[in-house]
Amino acid sequence: MIPNTLPQSLIDNPLLSDWIGFEPEGRVRVSTGKVEIGQGILTALVQIAAEELDVAPSRIRTVSGETSGGPNEGVTAGSTSVAMSGAAIRLACAEVRALFLAHGADRLGVPAESLVVEDGRLRRDGRDTGHDYWSLAAEIDLTRPATGGAPAKSPTQYRVVGTDLPRVDLPAKIEGRGFIHDMVAPDLVHARIVHRPWRDARLASLDEAAVRRAAGLPIEILREGDFAALLGEREFAVQRAALIAREKAVWEGGTPLPDDTNSPDWVLAQPSRTRVVDTGTPPEREDGEVVSATYWRPFQTYGSIGPSCALARFEDGQLTVWSHTQNPYALREQLARCLGLDGAVTVLHRQAAGCYGHNTADDAAFDAAFLATRRPGRTVRVLFTREDEFMAAPFGAAMVIGLRAVLGPDRRPASWTIDIASPVHSNRPGSHGHHGFRSREALPDPPPQPVIRNDNPDAAGGGATRNGYALYDLPFHRLIHRTVDPVPLRTSSLRGLGAYANIFAIESFMDELAEAAGADAVAYRLSLMSDPRARAVIEAAAEMCGWPGDAPRGEGRGLGLGFGRYKNRAAYMAVAAEVEVDEAVRLVRIWGAADCGLVITPDGAKNQLEGGIIQAASWALKEELRFADGKVATTNWDDYPILRFSEMPEIEIRLVGESRDPPLGVGEAAMGPTAAAIGNAVARALGTRIRALPLSRERIMAALLA
Amino acid sequence: MTTTPATADDTTETILIVNGAPVRLAGDPTRPLLAVLREELGLVGTRFGCGQEQCGACMVLIDGEPVYSCSREIGALAGRSIVTVEGLGGGRGLHPLQQALLDEQAGQCGYCLSGMMISGAALLERNRRPSRREILDALDRHLCRCGVHNRVVRAVRRAGAAMDGLVDEGTA
Numbered sequence A: 001m002i003p004n005t006l007p008q009s010l011i012d013n014p015l016l017s018d019w020i021g022f023e024p025e026g027r028v029r030v031s032t033g034k035v036e037i038g039q040g041i042l043t044a045l046v047q048i049a050a051e052e053l054d055v056a057p058s059r060i061r062t063v064s065g066e067t068s069g070g071p072n073e074g075v076t077a078g079s080t081s082v083a084m085s086g087a088a089i090r091l092a093c094a095e096v097r098a099l100f101l102a103h104g105a106d107r108l109g110v111p112a113e114s115l116v117v118e119d120g121r122l123r124r125d126g127r128d129t130g131h132d133y134w135s136l137a138a139e140i141d142l143t144r145p146a147t148g149g150a151p152a153k154s155p156t157q158y159r160v161v162g163t164d165l166p167r168v169d170l171p172a173k174i175e176g177r178g179f180i181h182d183m184v185a186p187d188l189v190h191a192r193i194v195h196r197p198w199r200d201a202r203l204a205s206l207d208e209a210a211v212r213r214a215a216g217l218p219i220e221i222l223r224e225g226d227f228a229a230l231l232g233e234r235e236f237a238v239q240r241a242a243l244i245a246r247e248k249a250v251w252e253g254g255t256p257l258p259d260d261t262n263s264p265d266w267v268l269a270q271p272s273r274t275r276v277v278d279t280g281t282p283p284e285r286e287d288g289e290v291v292s293a294t295y296w297r298p299f300q301t302y303g304s305i306g307p308s309c310a311l312a313r314f315e316d317g318q319l320t321v322w323s324h325t326q327n328p329y330a331l332r333e334q335l336a337r338c339l340g341l342d343g344a345v346t347v348l349h350r351q352a353a354g355c356y357g358h359n360t361a362d363d364a365a366f367d368a369a370f371l372a373t374r375r376p377g378r379t380v381r382v383l384f385t386r387e388d389e390f391m392a393a394p395f396g397a398a399m400v401i402g403l404r405a406v407l408g409p410d411r412r413p414a415s416w417t418i419d420i421a422s423p424v425h426s427n428r429p430g431s432h433g434h435h436g437f438r439s440r441e442a443l444p445d446p447p448p449q450p451v452i453r454n455d456n457p458d459a460a461g462g463g464a465t466r467n468g469y470a471l472y473d474l475p476f477h478r479l480i481h482r483t484v485d486p487v488p489l490r491t492s493s494l495r496g497l498g499a500y501a502n503i504f505a506i507e508s509f510m511d512e513l514a515e516a517a518g519a520d521a522v523a524y525r526l527s528l529m530s531d532p533r534a535r536a537v538i539e540a541a542a543e544m545c546g547w548p549g550d551a552p553r554g555e556g557r558g559l560g561l562g563f564g565r566y567k568n569r570a571a572y573m574a575v576a577a578e579v580e581v582d583e584a585v586r587l588v589r590i591w592g593a594a595d596c597g598l599v600i601t602p603d604g605a606k607n608q609l610e611g612g613i614i615q616a617a618s619w620a621l622k623e624e625l626r627f628a629d630g631k632v633a634t635t636n637w638d639d640y641p642i643l644r645f646s647e648m649p650e651i652e653i654r655l656v657g658e659s660r661d662p663p664l665g666v667g668e669a670a671m672g673p674t675a676a677a678i679g680n681a682v683a684r685a686l687g688t689r690i691r692a693l694p695l696s697r698e699r700i701m702a703a704l705l706a
Numbered sequence B: 001m002t003t004t005p006a007t008a009d010d011t012t013e014t015i016l017i018v019n020g021a022p023v024r025l026a027g028d029p030t031r032p033l034l035a036v037l038r039e040e041l042g043l044v045g046t047r048f049g050c051g052q053e054q055c056g057a058c059m060v061l062i063d064g065e066p067v068y069s070c071s072r073e074i075g076a077l078a079g080r081s082i083v084t085v086e087g088l089g090g091g092r093g094l095h096p097l098q099q100a101l102l103d104e105q106a107g108q109c110g111y112c113l114s115g116m117m118i119s120g121a122a123l124l125e126r127n128r129r130p131s132r133r134e135i136l137d138a139l140d141r142h143l144c145r146c147g148v149h150n151r152v153v154r155a156v157r158r159a160g161a162a163m164d165g166l167v168d169e170g171t172a
């Protein structure tokens, strides 16, 4: 049974009414601080609530990420939502159910143990008692703190959890509804921002006449400091104006970025602070064979298919903001701070296109909020242009990762060193005591930038160091972490943070060590791995792909495998990839085996893992930002291609965990293992290893010619 | 007939057939079809993704062919028949592909799906039994960042089978 210690979300939001309410017509409100960002969290939480309350899932209405009511659970990130919000909802619902049973028993003069709940109705000996949650709701005050005293069900009793409840948000979406972009208001005013191309750029001039001409309809141009916005009644006109304004704006000063920004040399040339963490016992002698290698992950971007959107309305001193932010509470706080509206800001989460890390949602929210304060009584709607989604977005941080092992006489690493250089992986609103809004920096009197930015602490899962500690049995492990800071660009969270590149590097290096040891890559891993759950996923993936296959090395075809346990504490996953390489890499097939412990929605977990594999494969094969003229030069999908339908491998997923183990987050589990599997497969197919991502056509050609 | 107010001093009028009904559009004939659908006709199911014919989020059927609506000017479309995701079912509930997407749970954020349904439905009009390769090619203009591609492929197959009147569990 899952123990009833109060989860943090319940400690932070103790009232049962924060989480649950009974509404007319047999509906149940379940509130969560976590938000739907395409990952299916609301469906999983509905299942948990339905399970513990014993009501049909269709009765449940979720309220999510609204600062006007409901629990504050911080940011939706890091594959923690089921573990955090799910744990709170599970206990709160179990307690509500117990309260109603006890109250019903009182009313009926029978022992509570003799009653059961079926779809919200109290029943006894197979007969309806005439009472249900809704008829009793007025008699039970849920504005009381949760005690955690009511037992939640044990996994063996589950009837809803662990089944494939269809996604609750999908029906609307396949009918073309359900996105923030679709919200309308009679008093809507559309806006676009003329974003600065690099940090501290000054807007020297803007040919307003040309911008107005391009619009074709009357628009308003609002300028304050180096901030410029275009507003109008008709969206297409404002959009036209925005595209021309981008070309007509003349910027000077500030910190234009050099063309070679996206290179290991540039990253290593920036200032950095170094710390060293040793674990285990250093070997007495370091005279064994040394194997070392350096890996590279470039600056990349999340590239959501829908550009960021926000709406805001300011009236009677109150600001309401609709946003697809990952953290409505932090957004509220930073908006209030920046706009001097303490206690007067409400943030309401609304869904948008998939979110894979810190995107421009908060920036769009600030833009809309700021403009709303300048146009009180109107609903201001801001949409990012596609170009700004590339140019003005936070960057997934680049990483240079050195690995070095000293092999003992048994060919196992006696000493292991990982040396990670990377800018910080979080610059969300509120990080480093900073507002984090791009446009606030362009407005007059911006608050100063933080003097230093530290990366996410290891205890919180780390940023650059996430999964930097290899899970293998290593007698001595040295981690060198160089926080590259300050840098003149905004680096932030991209799905998995450092885990993606660290697992790519570590698992590539494992293959290199196996080679040095003359051992099979899977057997070598298993000889260094004592965690049975890790072994199980590695063995499962190897079995699924028919490891080691029959392709001879270096002849254009190969299998590769990669393993990781996200954050070293969420889901375990091993991925195997089969590739063909001629001038470029073709993905033939990918297999994934994951242990996520108790899985709330197995099909949803598979969907996340498949999607993670595809995104990680796209990062690994195709993606890198380019810089020119001081700014991002890859500003559309032709410049920054991602994996397309015609390039899709078939994918097979197997869930191998046990439902008696607590749920482990799945959203980011696939990223690193996929990159590693592809990298290792390509190394086998080519007969030579490419250690820099992406494994693009240019790099393959260069390797073939070398 | 829906009539929208003139947007400029331009007195041009364009008539389109949208989801089976004629629509009279006054004003600027150079405005993009996508803007007209979303802003003027309230057909918000068609999505803006890039505005550059590079992502497929805005795909609609024009006389049965999938076409990017983000860049098409309405003036060039006079008299043409346009179908958006809202009209895909032809007023008879969900199109089989919509149902199949639900059956296959082919969605994460769902932002890309409106466009894909258009191209998928057009493919199924020609070919109820497309191969995996034919489906991949038909959908290749559509980007999805969540990675639901393989599920969408399965959904197209399932829908084709349903449209053929054959219950084919093997496509699941």
Ligand code: FES
Binding pocket: B047, B048, B049, B050, B051, B052, B053, B054, B055, B056, B057, B058, B059, B068, B069, B070, B071
């Ligand atoms: S919005 Fe038309 S193709 Fe992207």
Ligand code: FES
Binding pocket: A038, A305, A353, A354, B107, B108, B109, B110, B111, B112, B113, B143, B144, B145, B146, B147, B148
């Ligand atoms: S489901 Fe999110 S972009 Fe396709």
